[in-house]
Amino acid sequence: MSENGNGNGAANGHGLLSLVPKTDEKQTMKDFKTDQEVRWCPGCGDYAVLAAVQSFLPELGLRRENITFVSGIGCSSRFPYYMNTYGFHSIHGRAPAIATGLATSRPDLSVWVVTGDGDSLSIGGNHLIHALRRNVNLKILLFNNRIYGLTKGQYSPTSELGKITKSTPMGSLDAPFNPLSLAIGAEGTFVARTIDSDRKHLQSVLRAAAQHRGTALVEIYQNCNIFNDNAFEPLKDASVRDDVTVRLEHGEPIVFGADRTKALRRTPTGSFEVVDVADVDPSEIAVHDARNPDPSQAFALSRLDQPAFEHTPIGIFRDVDRPSYDELMRAQLDEAVQTQGEGDLAALLGSGDTWRID
Amino acid sequence: MTKQVQQLDRVIIRFAGDSGDGMQLTGDRFTQETAAFGNDLSTLPNFPAEIRAPAGTLPGVSSFQLHFADHDILTPGDAPNVLVAMNPAALKANLTDLPRGADLIVNTDEFSKRNLAKVGYAASPVEDDSLSEYRVHALPLTSMTVTALTGFDISKKDAERAKNMFALGLLSWLYHRPTEGTLAFLEKKFGGKPEIMKANIAAFQAGWSYGETTEAFSVQYEIKPAEHEPGLYRNITGNIALAYGLVAAGVQSGLPIFLGSYPITPASDILHEISKHKKFGVRTFQAEDEIAAVGAALGASFGGSLGVTTTSGPGIALKSETIGLGVATELPLLVIDVQRAGPSTGLPTKTEQADLLQAMHGRNGEAPVPVIAPQSPSDCFDAALEAARIAVKYRTPVILLSDGYLANGSEPWKLPDVAKLPTIEPNFAAPSPDGFQPFERDPDTLARPWAIPGTAGLEHRIGGLEKADVTGNISYDPANHDRMVRLRQAKVDGIANDIEPLAVDDPSEAARVLVLGWGGTYGAISAAVRRVRASGRGIAQAHLRHLNPFPANLPEVLRSYDKVIVPEINLGQLALLLRGRLLIDVIGYNQVRGLPFKAEELQGVIQDVIDSE
Numbered sequence: 001m002s003e004n005g006n007g008n009g010a011a012n013g014h015g016l017l018s019l020v021p022k023t024d025e026k027q028t029m030k031d032f033k034t035d036q037e038v039r040w041c042p043g044c045g046d047y048a049v050l051a052a053v054q055s056f057l058p059e060l061g062l063r064r065e066n067i068t069f070v071s072g073i074g075c076s077s078r079f080p081y082y083m084n085t086y087g088f089h090s091i092h093g094r095a096p097a098i099a100t101g102l103a104t105s106r107p108d109l110s111v112w113v114v115t116g117d118g119d120s121l122s123i124g125g126n127h128l129i130h131a132l133r134r135n136v137n138l139k140i141l142l143f144n145n146r147i148y149g150l151t152k153g154q155y156s157p158t159s160e161l162g163k164i165t166k167s168t169p170m171g172s173l174d175a176p177f178n179p180l181s182l183a184i185g186a187e188g189t190f191v192a193r194t195i196d197s198d199r200k201h202l203q204s205v206l207r208a209a210a211q212h213r214g215t216a217l218v219e220i221y222q223n224c225n226i227f228n229d230n231a232f233e234p235l236k237d238a239s240v241r242d243d244v245t246v247r248l249e250h251g252e253p254i255v256f257g258a259d260r261t262k263a264l265r266r267t268p269t270g271s272f273e274v275v276d277v278a279d280v281d282p283s284e285i286a287v288h289d290a291r292n293p294d295p296s297q298a299f300a301l302s303r304l305d306q307p308a309f310e311h312t313p314i315g316i317f318r319d320v321d322r323p324s325y326d327e328l329m330r331a332q333l334d335e336a337v338q339t340q341g342e343g344d345l346a347a348l349l350g351s352g353d354t355w356r357i358d
Numbered sequence: 359m360t361k362q363v364q365q366l367d368r369v370i371i372r373f374a375g376d377s378g379d380g381m382q383l384t385g386d387r388f389t390q391e392t393a394a395f396g397n398d399l400s401t402l403p404n405f406p407a408e409i410r411a412p413a414g415t416l417p418g419v420s421s422f423q424l425h426f427a428d429h430d431i432l433t434p435g436d437a438p439n440v441l442v443a444m445n446p447a448a449l450k451a452n453l454t455d456l457p458r459g460a461d462l463i464v465n466t467d468e469f470s471k472r473n474l475a476k477v478g479y480a481a482s483p484v485e486d487d488s489l490s491e492y493r494v495h496a497l498p499l500t501s502m503t504v505t506a507l508t509g510f511d512i513s514k515k516d517a518e519r520a521k522n523m524f525a526l527g528l529l530s531w532l533y534h535r536p537t538e539g540t541l542a543f544l545e546k547k548f549g550g551k552p553e554i555m556k557a558n559i560a561a562f563q564a565g566w567s568y569g570e571t572t573e574a575f576s577v578q579y580e581i582k583p584a585e586h587e588p589g590l591y592r593n594i595t596g597n598i599a600l601a602y603g604l605v606a607a608g609v610q611s612g613l614p615i616f617l618g619s620y621p622i623t624p625a626s627d628i629l630h631e632i633s634k635h636k637k638f639g640v641r642t643f644q645a646e647d648e649i650a651a652v653g654a655a656l657g658a659s660f661g662g663s664l665g666v667t668t669t670s671g672p673g674i675a676l677k678s679e680t681i682g683l684g685v686a687t688e689l690p691l692l693v694i695d696v697q698r699a700g701p702s703t704g705l706p707t708k709t710e711q712a713d714l715l716q717a718m719h720g721r722n723g724e725a726p727v728p729v730i731a732p733q734s735p736s737d738c739f740d741a742a743l744e745a746a747r748i749a750v751k752y753r754t755p756v757i758l759l760s761d762g763y764l765a766n767g768s769e770p771w772k773l774p775d776v777a778k779l780p781t782i783e784p785n786f787a788a789p790s791p792d793g794f795q796p797f798e799r800d801p802d803t804l805a806r807p808w809a810i811p812g813t814a815g816l817e818h819r820i821g822g823l824e825k826a827d828v829t830g831n832i833s834y835d836p837a838n839h840d841r842m843v844r845l846r847q848a849k850v851d852g853i854a855n856d857i858e859p860l861a862v863d864d865p866s867e868a869a870r871v872l873v874l875g876w877g878g879t880y881g882a883i884s885a886a887v888r889r890v891r892a893s894g895r896g897i898a899q900a901h902l903r904h905l906n907p908f909p910a911n912l913p914e915v916l917r918s919y920d921k922v923i924v925p926e927i928n929l930g931q932l933a934l935l936l937r938g939r940l941l942i943d944v945i946g947y948n949q950v951r952g953l954p955f956k957a958e959e960l961q962g963v964i965q966d967v968i969d970s971e
Contacts, residue, residue, distance in 0.1 A: 016949065019813075029651045030710050031396070034819070036831065036832070040405065052897045063812075063814065064814075064817060065810050065811065065812055065813055065814045065815070065816070065817055066811065067811075068811045071821075073822075079822075080819050080821070081819050083819075084817055085817055086811040086818065086819075087818070087819035087820070087821075088657070088660055088687070088815055088819070088820055088821060089684060089819065089820070089821025089822065089823065090653070090821060090822060091679050091682075091822055094649060094650070094653045094679075094680065097645070097646075097649065097650035097653030097654050097657070098653045098654065098656055098657035098660070099657055100643070100645075100650070100657065101616055101618060101643070101653065101656065101657030101658035101659075101660075101661070101663075101665065102657040102658075102660055102661045102811075103655030104618050104641065104643065104658070105614060105641055105657075105660040105661050105663045106662070106811065106812070108812060109661070109812065125650075126646055126647060126650070127646065127653070128418060130645075130646040130650065142541075145936075147544045177862050182730070201382055206720070209841055210649075237652050239905075245689040266769065308957075322909035329641055329643075331634050332636055333637075333640075333641070335636075336635075336637040337637050342637060343605070343609070343635060343637045343638030343639070344699060345605070345606055345609045345776050345779075346604060346773075346776040347590075348605060348638075349602055349606075349634065349773050349774070349776070350590060350592065350773055351391065352590060352592055353390050353394060353398065353539055353592060353593065354590055354592045354773070355393065355394050355592075356589070356590050356593050357396065357588050357591060358585070358588055
């Protein structure tokens with residue numbers, strides 16, 4: 001798993017590390033902690049993600065001052081206050097927009113967006129899809145707990161249909177978003193899913209995301225033990241989790257189950273179906289190809305989660321190479337200087353029809 | 359034949375036609391010729407919001423008014439002396455503005471039964487005596503153009519489309535305009551289509567020759583160049599001046615400009631213009647919506663760029679929350695509002711000054727923002743620089759209120775000496791042995807440090823939650839919140855000590871009545887003031903550039919007059935602020951017709967107040 005993540009950044013030849021200054025000083029997890037008291041509810045999945053991020057960042061060896069966390073509003077969006085980097089806790093839904101301005105004007109920064117399912121898929125849905133299509137150089141951590149926590153328990157755009165909450169006493173009427181289907185539909189260049197309770201997997205995905213130049217969207221299944229406890233229980237319960245979790249690894253046949261007896265096979269319509277390994281020829285078992293520029297296969301994988309948690313793929317669905325937005329913009333600025341020379345203010349003001357009065 | 363030449367001191371021409379007739383282009387070219395000739399001038403384009411309303415209908419009429427003179431003028435003029443009407447709709451839509459005795463040039467080719475019926479004319483007004491109070495020149499402009507272009511390898515439609523150049527040629531002859539600029543323009547515009555280019559030049563020259571030879575025009579007019587200060591001049595619209603001002607702010611501060619914008623009338627031309635100047639290192643970002651546009655600008659400011667967003671009133675409504683975030687995080691941000699008539703979509707292509715209270719108060723919580731308004735098209739350049747100076751020095755969003763009239767109107771501009779433009783110091787925070795506190799304020803300006811990512815040792819977190827004074831940590835402490843609200847207000851209020859005091863113009867030094875305006879009404883008010891003074895009355899005039907904070911001497915100025923008249927293209931928004939903040943009553947004069955004030959109407963208003971003293 002971790003090999004997959006590490007491999008890709010090197011493979012595409014211009015990983016994040018080439019533009020963000022590195023440090024020679026040895027960093028530890030402690031360097032990334034602030035003196036602020038962490039104020040999430042006891043037992044919240046956010047703690048695990050925070051610890052995972054703080055403990056993996058030293059591996060990257062980036063200068064701490066060149067890392068920035070930008071967030072919106074919601075429980076997870078308090079994240080920047082606990083990271084001893086630059087940070088910007090903004091307004092509801094707008095973190096991708098604000099981070100777009102930052103990342104586009106500062107290619108020397110590693111810019112991380114921390115957001116939740118309500119923040120990024122309801123009020124900020126527009127900014128999320130546009131950041132993805134532009135391939136802005138952002139690492140977006142989408143904490144999906146399928147509920148509104150900070151406003152105390154209303155249903156979210158990822159809540160299951162019929163969800164009973166304070167605002168939907170008779171059940172919610174809204175079909176949920178599948179965040180990964182949405183991101184792949186927007187042709188995001190890096191789309192992955194992981195889970196708060198599996199630190200090793202979480203860090204391997206973060207590592208790969210950090211190396212990706214362009215938008216990396218990482219959906220993190222995160223438990224809200226107050227308003228939506230056990231939302232992801234099938235993926236955590238040791239007695240069933242291996243049977244429902246499909247771990248994706250690039251270039252590997254998609255085989256899963258406690259005894260690795262199940263596999264995925266492509267159907268004639270392009271979707272995936274679950275088959276018993278024993279029943280099929282090995283050549284029929286699908287091989288995961290995260291680097292296929294065509295998003296169809298990644299999309300089909302993202303649909304496997306219907307109905308929820310019968311079979312849930314985690315890992316990197318898609319990881320393709322496309323110029324990032326800041327690179328494209330910088331190229332235009334460079335081209336303008338090359339073809340027209342440096343800007344000259346007096347010449348600009350005096351362009352067009354002028355006349356002199358003596 | 360030799361024509362009689364009559365001297366005039368000023369002329370107001372209005373070109374009017376269908377949206378597809380090229381009236382804006384015709385007006386713009388006549389303006390450039392007039393500028394090159396050396397007249398003073400002022401223009402007023404007026405066009406529908408629809409790109410192509412049904413042809414020949416009243417909603418589809420587009421017009422361009424130009425006032426030019428041998429002396430310094432201030433407005434595009436109240437009423438045209440000459441109306442060029444390319445079709446019945448253009449005639450009908452503009453006739454009420456035409457004073458008796460005015461010249462009326464009508465393209466009779468378009469006065470078909472069908473076109474007349476479209477606008478409710480039972481009979482052609484050119485043929486009955488309904489236009490008898492005007493000097494009518496009924497000319498078949500379209501067919502004369504087509505005739506002049508026989509022999510060119512172009513379609514009949516293309517030949518007909520050149521009728522605006524025929525009209526321009528005729529008017530250029532009539533007013534002795536230099537033609538080199540228009541010929542060069544046509545060569546460049548149609549460079550890729552040589553036959554169309556030659557045809558348009560031929561149509562232009564045919565119009566000129568027609569004027570020279572026809573007996574329909576017995577008089578040619580001459581308007582001598584105006585006296586201007588020595589210098590290099592160009593004609594400029596408010597939107598282009600504003601765009602140049604923003605580019606200049608980048609150069610003068612050394613900060614990269616980041617413009618986040620979403621297309622909206624009448625502000626889009628600023629985005630278009632700045633997008634052409636990437637060689638200055640300017641980044642332009644057409645966002646997915648107004649909110650993303652300002653968000654990206656604020657994010658860029660956090661990173662050490664000068665973030666700018668350009669929009670109109672509806673866009674400001676959408677950006678309000680992010681502007682509030684800029685107030686809370688105390689980052690530089692320029693917000694340009696090219697005001698248009700509201701509420702809601704309103705009249706997108708028409709002017710208004712009704713966003714003043716939105717700019718002042720349109721945010722949740724106590725969220726003071728400096729507000730600046732340019733007073734003429736060329737002044738948009740200086741106002742943009744001044745807005746940038748305040749935003750950077752005080753680490754604050756600044757709202758600049760232009761309007762549709764300034765944006766599209768134009769005037770001659772004496773180019774500033776670039777070496778004498780003000781410089782803007784970013785003064786980024788640097789590491790210090792005393793440690794770093796993100797909300798420790800400069801004792802003079804009360805501005806907080808601007809510490810940008812990439813600076814080692816200054817890592818810190820900002821955001822929309824209330825911050826503890828000095829440390830910037832999250833604080834829910836009641837006393838701290840009260841203190842921070844007052845500090846942010848005091849910071850903005852303190853800018854009053856860093857701006858020019860309000861200047862009063864009163865040559866008589868004995869006026870008892872003051873007329874006070876703000877923003878784009880400067881030209882009309884000034885023209886009215888001249889007329890009032892010419893009538894023998896004394897009147898003092900002052901014009902506010904800074905709406906928030908007000909200049910420190912404003913109360914003293916207002917209290918030194920018996921009466922203060924405040925004309926505004928809204929229902930009294932500045933008047934409300936003056937009464938509320940200064941406890942000074944003023945006499946409001948308010949019109950919201952989507953059009954600038956006329957000098958004559960303001961003259962009447964001012965004289966009535968003076969005479970009632």
